[in-house]
Amino acid sequence: MKNFKKAAFVLAVLLLLAGCKKVPSKAATKAGVNFGAAITIGDALNQEQIKLITENFNTVVAENNMKWENIHPKKTFYNFGDMDTIADMAVSNGMKVRGHTFIWYQQNAPYVSSIKSDDELKAHLEEHITKVMEHYKGKIYEYDVANEIFEEDGSFRKSFWYNRFGEEIYEFAFEVAHKADPDAILILNDYNNENAGDAKSDAQYKFVKKMVEKGVPINGIGLQLHLQENLPFSKDAIRKNVQRYGELGLKVSFTEVDVRVKTPATPEAVKHQQEIFCDLLDIALTEPNVDTFVFWGVSDAHTWVPGTFPGYGDPLPIDKDNKPKEAMKAMVKMF
Ligand code: XIL
Numbered sequence: 001m002k003n004f005k006k007a008a009f010v011l012a013v014l015l016l017l018a019g020c021k022k023v024p025s026k027a028a029t030k031a032g033v034n035f036g037a038a039i040t041i042g043d044a045l046n047q048e049q050i051k052l053i054t055e056n057f058n059t060v061v062a063e064n065n066m067k068w069e070n071i072h073p074k075k076t077f078y079n080f081g082d083m084d085t086i087a088d089m090a091v092s093n094g095m096k097v098r099g100h101t102f103i104w105y106q107q108n109a110p111y112v113s114s115i116k117s118d119d120e121l122k123a124h125l126e127e128h129i130t131k132v133m134e135h136y137k138g139k140i141y142e143y144d145v146a147n148e149i150f151e152e153d154g155s156f157r158k159s160f161w162y163n164r165f166g167e168e169i170y171e172f173a174f175e176v177a178h179k180a181d182p183d184a185i186l187i188l189n190d191y192n193n194e195n196a197g198d199a200k201s202d203a204q205y206k207f208v209k210k211m212v213e214k215g216v217p218i219n220g221i222g223l224q225l226h227l228q229e230n231l232p233f234s235k236d237a238i239r240k241n242v243q244r245y246g247e248l249g250l251k252v253s254f255t256e257v258d259v260r261v262k263t264p265a266t267p268e269a270v271k272h273q274q275e276i277f278c279d280l281l282d283i284a285l286t287e288p289n290v291d292t293f294v295f296w297g298v299s300d301a302h303t304w305v306p307g308t309f310p311g312y313g314d315p316l317p318i319d320k321d322n323k324p325k326e327a328m329k330a331m332v333k334m335f
Pocket of ligand 1: 063064147224256304
């Protein structure tokens with residue numbers, strides 16, 4: 001009897017371990033990675049999608065619901081409903097939530113640019129950040145405080161915010177965000193900013209370094225990593241970039257990972273896509289200042305890619321039928 005009990009116990013432990021290994025979200029959590037996906041309000045209301053998301057990921061971000069036009073469509077009206085549904089679904093399933101995004105040149109509510117007084121606009125930005133962050137205090141661990149503020153040549157993007165206030169507005173936004181939720185991780189996010197040595201990446205690094213030296217409460221940067229399979233990819237240049245932020249004491253989050261392929265995808269392209277995902281995950285697992293790795297979508301069944309890059313698609317490690325690609329299995333092994 002005693003032996004039987006012992007054998008049953010060992011079997012239970014083995015099954016548990018095997019189970020942990022097989023469930024991607026659990027394996028990621030064990031490895032200390034916030035492994036996530038951008039989701040829609042439809043996802044958060046659909047039991048099948050919730051199952052797919054919770055099995056594969058331990059972190060979510062709203063693909064659109066926290067953007068200004070959605071969460072604050074009228075000057076005196078905050079529309080927290082959909083974001084609450086997403087955040088509550090995530091938290092009740094033990095997942096983490098990222099916040100995306102405050103200062104951006106796109107998807108602002110139309111009324112914002114009609115505020116003519118600079119003082120009033122700045123105060124309104126402060127109100128927006130404060131209200132949203134206080135609302136989600138304790139639920140959202142990390143925010144993209146500012147998004148896509150550089151042009152490809154490294155100059156500041158001539159966005160509505162920059163044209164009104166200059167670069168000072170970004171520092172202001174980080175100060176305000178830190179005051180609203182001192183525990184939140186505050187990120188400056190962008191695309192095409194992953195390779196050390198590129199004009200845009202280097203300009204971002206210089207600006208962030210200056211912020212750190214001035215004592216602005218920034219905790220890290222976001223690499224969106226919207227990549228294309230048939231373009232050059234340099235693991236070394238990305239690692240170098242990640243490391244130089246580490247030397248400043250900053251985090252680097254992988255915030256919107258997808259690797260689009262020309263459609264219909266060839267087996268070679270899918271294989272190469274897998275290598276890129278695994279190279280990125282290797283950086284995340286080996287560089288101590290990376291702990292967030294979020295895909296821009298749950299599966300190839302819904303992604304922004306075909307609408308934005310005609311002729312391209314299938315950018316995620318879960319396919320159109322919501323089945324894991326070899327890439328997903330390989331990443332789980334790496335955990
Ligand atoms: C995209 C969404 O995926 C689309 O649904 C929306 O129509 C436009 O925005 N960089 C970002 C994201 O920071 O917010 C963008 O998301 C993709 C590029």
